[in-house]
Amino acid sequence: MSKAKNKAKPQSNTIALNKKARHEFILEDKFEAGIELQGWEVKSIRAGKVNISETFVTIQNGEAYLVGAQIQPLHAASTHVVANPERSRKLLLSRRELDRLIGARDRQGYSLIATAMYWKKCWVKLEFFTGKGKKSHDKRTxxxxxxxxxxKERIMKHSAR
Structure with a gap:
């Protein structure tokens, strides 16, 4: 007799999305970076208390930082830890990627916009793009x-019947 296997539903690895980014910016080059987190932040992320809707990436002293991400601390967090929900978090990138980002930002005037935060195995990763802001006429088009x-999809659907 074989054992019955539990069929677990595939869960989404996505933690948080920035849906307004594609509407506000013309996104070009995609980057993926790890995030340096504290213990209470990982617990809050597992509980889903993350907001990256107004986040961006900045580069200071040759290091990349995530600015504006809000990770709300849990009520059951330790009392001896001072939790700052809006602190800047260091991004883990290679030197080559940092050099590309610095060049795009300084020479070509690109912004670095965070679009998604997700799990990759046991690590929290951030997806961000280089992009330029859209004008209002671009948004309308x-x-x-x-x-x-x-x-078009509706027309094709009804004409196929």
Whole structure:
């Protein structure tokens, strides 16, 4: 007799998303970085108390930092730890990636925008892009294109019947 295997549902590795980033910026090059976290932050992330909607990446003294991410401490956190939910967190990148980011920011005027935070095995990773801000007319054309593609799908769906 064989043992019955439990079929676990595949869970999403995504912790938090910045949905407004694609609307506000023209995103170009994608980067992935590890985040230097404290113990209470990992526990809060596991509980889902993260917000990265207004985050960006800055480079200071040759190091990359995540600024504006809010990780709310748990109520059951230790009392001897001073929890700062909006502190800057260091990003773990190679020297080559840092040099590319510094060049893109300084020479070409790109911003570094965080778009997603997710689990990769047991590590928390941050996905961010280099990008430039959109003007209001760019946003309008994107909305028109999105509406038109939605209408095309509806037309094709009804014509196939």
């Amino acid at each position: 994107d909305l028109k294109d999105k509406d038109w593609s939605r209408q």
